[in-house]
Amino acid sequence: MRSSALSLALGYIALGMTALVLFAAPLWYAWQVTIQDGRSEILQADAQRLADIYRRDGGDGLKSFIDARVHMQIANDRILLLTDLSLHPLAGNLPVWPPQLSAIPGNYRIKVDVGEHGVQQSLVHVARLGQYFLLVGRDNKLFAPLERRFWYGLTGAVAVLSIAGLLVGLITRRALMLRIHSIRQTVSAIIHGDLKHRLPTHLSGDELNTLARTINGMLDQIELLVHGVRNVSNSIAHDLRTPLAELRSRLEELSLMRPAPERTFAQVDAAVADVDRVIHIFDALLRLAEIDAGMRRSGFVPLDLAELAATAVEFYAPAAELKNIELEFHAEEPLPAAGDPILLAQALSNLIDNALKYAPEHGVLDVSVRRRADGAAEIAVTDNGPGIADSEKAKVLERFYRGDASRGTPGVGLGLSLVQAIAKLHGGTLELSDRNPGLSVVIVLPVGERSAEPRGAEGSAEAPPAPLPETGSAAAR
Amino acid sequence: MKILLVEDNERVRQFVIKGLQEAGHITDHAANGRDGMFLAASEPYDVIIMDRMLPGGIDGLAIIEVLRKAGTLTPILILSALAEVDDRIRGLRSGGDDYLTKPFAFGELLARVDALHRRSQGVNREAPLIVGNLQLDPLTRKVTRGDRQISLQPREFKLLEYLMRHADQVVTRTMLLENVWDYHFDPQTNVVDVHISKLRQKIDAEFERPLLRTVRSAGYMVTARD
Numbered sequence A: 001m002r003s004s005a006l007s008l009a010l011g012y013i014a015l016g017m018t019a020l021v022l023f024a025a026p027l028w029y030a031w032q033v034t035i036q037d038g039r040s041e042i043l044q045a046d047a048q049r050l051a052d053i054y055r056r057d058g059g060d061g062l063k064s065f066i067d068a069r070v071h072m073q074i075a076n077d078r079i080l081l082l083t084d085l086s087l088h089p090l091a092g093n094l095p096v097w098p099p100q101l102s103a104i105p106g107n108y109r110i111k112v113d114v115g116e117h118g119v120q121q122s123l124v125h126v127a128r129l130g131q132y133f134l135l136v137g138r139d140n141k142l143f144a145p146l147e148r149r150f151w152y153g154l155t156g157a158v159a160v161l162s163i164a165g166l167l168v169g170l171i172t173r174r175a176l177m178l179r180i181h182s183i184r185q186t187v188s189a190i191i192h193g194d195l196k197h198r199l200p201t202h203l204s205g206d207e208l209n210t211l212a213r214t215i216n217g218m219l220d221q222i223e224l225l226v227h228g229v230r231n232v233s234n235s236i237a238h239d240l241r242t243p244l245a246e247l248r249s250r251l252e253e254l255s256l257m258r259p260a261p262e263r264t265f266a267q268v269d270a271a272v273a274d275v276d277r278v279i280h281i282f283d284a285l286l287r288l289a290e291i292d293a294g295m296r297r298s299g300f301v302p303l304d305l306a307e308l309a310a311t312a313v314e315f316y317a318p319a320a321e322l323k324n325i326e327l328e329f330h331a332e333e334p335l336p337a338a339g340d341p342i343l344l345a346q347a348l349s350n351l352i353d354n355a356l357k358y359a360p361e362h363g364v365l366d367v368s369v370r371r372r373a374d375g376a377a378e379i380a381v382t383d384n385g386p387g388i389a390d391s392e393k394a395k396v397l398e399r400f401y402r403g404d405a406s407r408g409t410p411g412v413g414l415g416l417s418l419v420q421a422i423a424k425l426h427g428g429t430l431e432l433s434d435r436n437p438g439l440s441v442v443i444v445l446p447v448g449e450r451s452a453e454p455r456g457a458e459g460s461a462e463a464p465p466a467p468l469p470e471t472g473s474a475a476a477r
Numbered sequence B: 001m002k003i004l005l006v007e008d009n010e011r012v013r014q015f016v017i018k019g020l021q022e023a024g025h026i027t028d029h030a031a032n033g034r035d036g037m038f039l040a041a042s043e044p045y046d047v048i049i050m051d052r053m054l055p056g057g058i059d060g061l062a063i064i065e066v067l068r069k070a071g072t073l074t075p076i077l078i079l080s081a082l083a084e085v086d087d088r089i090r091g092l093r094s095g096g097d098d099y100l101t102k103p104f105a106f107g108e109l110l111a112r113v114d115a116l117h118r119r120s121q122g123v124n125r126e127a128p129l130i131v132g133n134l135q136l137d138p139l140t141r142k143v144t145r146g147d148r149q150i151s152l153q154p155r156e157f158k159l160l161e162y163l164m165r166h167a168d169q170v171v172t173r174t175m176l177l178e179n180v181w182d183y184h185f186d187p188q189t190n191v192v193d194v195h196i197s198k199l200r201q202k203i204d205a206e207f208e209r210p211l212l213r214t215v216r217s218a219g220y221m222v223t224a225r226d
Helices: A004-072 A144-191 A207-257 A260-290 A297-301 A304-323 A341-357 A390-396 A415-425 A457-461 A469-476 B010-024 B031-042 B058-068 B087-092 B106-120 B156-166 B173-181 B191-203
Strands: A077-082 A090-092 A105-111 A119-129 A133-139 A303-304 A326-331 A336-339 A364-371 A377-383 A429-434 A438-444 B001-004 B024-029 B047-051 B076-080 B099-101 B129-131 B134-137 B143-145 B148-150 B212-215 B219-222
Touching: A004 A077, A004 A090, A004 A119, A004 A133, A004 A144, A119 A304, A133 A303, A133 B106, A144 A207, A207 A260, A260 A415, A260 B010, A304 A326, A304 A341, A304 A364, A304 A377, A304 B099, A304 B191, A304 B212, A341 A364, A341 A377, A341 A415, A341 A438, A364 B173, A415 A429, A415 A438, A429 B076, B001 B010, B001 B031, B010 B024, B010 B106, B024 B031, B031 B058, B047 B058, B047 B106, B058 B076, B076 B087, B076 B106, B087 B099, B129 B156, B134 B156, B156 B173, B156 B219, B173 B191, B173 B219, B191 B212
Parallel strands: A326 A364, B001 B024, B001 B047, B047 B076, B076 B099
Antiparallel strands: A077 A090, A077 A133, A105 A119, A119 A133, A303 A336, A364 A377, A377 A438, A429 A438, B129 B134, B134 B143, B143 B148, B212 B219
């Protein structure tokens, strides 16, 4: 079975072994070279001593010296052989001249059958002394245990590395499989439609946990959206049914009654108005969906909130006048921000329109734009109408919700949720608060540091205030 | 006026053609992009109405881009079922002159076609506008009716200017919202009507002959005709 944890462990084992070999090989080499050098020096010294004896006592003297040494078995790791020029052994502990060894003076590394110790890898030195060939050497018996220990050590290290690595790999894999299994279970529960499930998270901040938290965040958002969609489709079903039902009965009645042309046309006009209502609801929903999807960020440009509000106030002023409502406007300075001018204008228009609807005759409506102490921009629309009960405050932001006060007034109950969606798109919030009497609806928009700077110097120039593309994109993120 | 309609939906096509003909226009029509492009490139038209989504491999925006590259200056009105603001911007950027979202009221379409045609006639933006005895000077920003000077608020001035630039044509509420207030959404109230009646009080109230008229279920018109 393929497993990333296991492959990782195997990879690490291979890496560890490579490191071990890379460490041991030069050591081994250096050791071998040093020992060999030392031994060949010793051999040369040996040969030199025997040569001295030869020079002093002649061939017979050397022969008897060698015989004596072999006889005494002074050092059983030594190889000694004296031959005549036809390599016929005269003295020493080797029965024959090693067949693979040529009779040329120098150092050689050969395998020699040393009798009681068997065949040994040995370093030998060949010298010619007058009418004789001398062969001295030492077998490796002395160093064999050391070498063996070296190899045991290396093998042991490799074994420990492999087993430990494999164990760690298996344990990691098991732990990983356990966590992934729980994630898989959660995800398959979600696939089957239960969006309430969340991935298990621990306090630790490891990668998997961070991922799980991110995925949970995503699931929260998805659940919210799905919930919203579900709500909206329920509401659509309900809210579109009403005008459609009216339309249907109107048309059916026309078809059945066949009234006089004049009345027929009046009914047809009313039917067109019904259709327009349906279209308006659709438009509002589409726009909400568009805003929810966050697609409108591309439409962000630098703008002046104060100017936007001034236009909206001026737009509604005649309507307020008609209802004898005092419409006041307060704005400090230009208040630059980055946003979608069309949507922000629509939000403002919705708020003022709402307030005008609910403000009493001779009421007061106040629109104010200001920068708060924390730098955020605040657009407040305050009326002295009936206000909204605390219990209803959250509900009025829901789509299609229409409070008791709004019964009998035109509208589809999307106004405030649209404003809220627009505020959210701009990274802001919508706040409702009581004014006793009345209601204050406040859009709070964070204003980016740079776009918060007043245009200052540009103000005196004749040219219309140029857009600030940099601040726009910075604040639009 | 000679108008080309490129629209694949037969019902919409017949409805629009019939309406345009009743309004006294000569019409050609095509049901797909290929025929539409052929007609647009070979015949001179005053206005082209182009559906955005067309069968036949070439969509409306592509045709508009080709026509513009070929040097056609004919004003083009884009019809589209896509209502999002980005779509609108993309449509206008491709070379369209105005954008109307389906479903639409025929009065809206007709008013926009007229306005497009008027705009393409190349008017002098600085010359005084005169309707009957009402005169508006865009340079001095003075408005007079007969020998009386009328003082208007800046927005009222803009409103009247737009209406007078389209004198004898129906101007819809949506057109006013877009062009006078730059509002590309429907405020769902009769606020435009209130503005108009305020303006009407200033320019018509004390005169026998009203110049600013309401056109039933369509919009408004400034005219000196009967």
